[in-house]
Amino acid sequence: MGTGVVNIENQQFLLGPNQGILFRPRIPHEYHPLDQKNWKTAFLSFDGTLCEELAQYLGLKDFLYIDRISPEIMAFIPEIFHDFISSNTVSLPDQSVEIYKFIMLLHQNNVFKDLHSNATHITLPIVNYISDHYSEKVSNEQLSKITSYSVTYQNRVFKKAFDITPLEYLTNYRMKKAKEFLLTHPEWEINTIGNKVGFHNISHFISQFKKTYHTTPTKFRRFI
Known part of the structure; x- marks a missing residue:
């Protein structure tokens, strides 16, 4: 107060x-x-x-x-x-x-x-869709249907606002959710966490996690 x-x-x-x-x-x-x-x-x-x-x-x-x-x-x-x-x-x-x-x-x-006010009508639906559907397969074409703009235009607007493309934002969001699950659900297997954040190939999930955080999910969990 x-x-x-x-x-x-x-x-x-x-x-x-x-x-x-x-x-x-x-x-x-x-x-x-x-x-x-x-x-x-x-x-x-x-x-x-x-x-x-x-x-x-x-x-x-x-x-x-x-x-x-x-x-x-x-x-x-x-x-x-x-x-x-x-x-x-x-x-x-x-x-x-x-x-x-x-x-x-x-x-x-x-x-x-x-978010730039003149871009919110494009960026906000993308951000909301990703936060709700990050565990599913998401494509530029799906996002284009959500925004009602072409893939080229929506990606250009999104990158101007966030400095990354929508699919790069999706990957980053998935990695952050993976870290959250590693912290909050120590009982979950690494494979389970990978599936929950949209990776159905465990090798791909571990590779992306290591690329993003320079450590594997297993080592990250031990570290915390």
């Missing part, structure tokens, strides 16, 4: 309700209430072997100002914040899973915020 001022790297931000800043450790900053009025804040800090990779995933340089958050994040934060500060603190693996979910929500929030 309330509004405050945050100074970071010679920049000043007003931080009001449903806004926030994510920044790396040891980045000098200061903050105070606006006009000395009441300002209630909360913070979450975390570290771990995947932090650098997650920071790159978010496009985080030194800090990331979030001026508007999605309803999903608004619902998620109070729930997980209560769990973290309660006397029944969740286990460290569970905390890692929740933080990973939070990062995924932040990424999705930024993706939708950064």
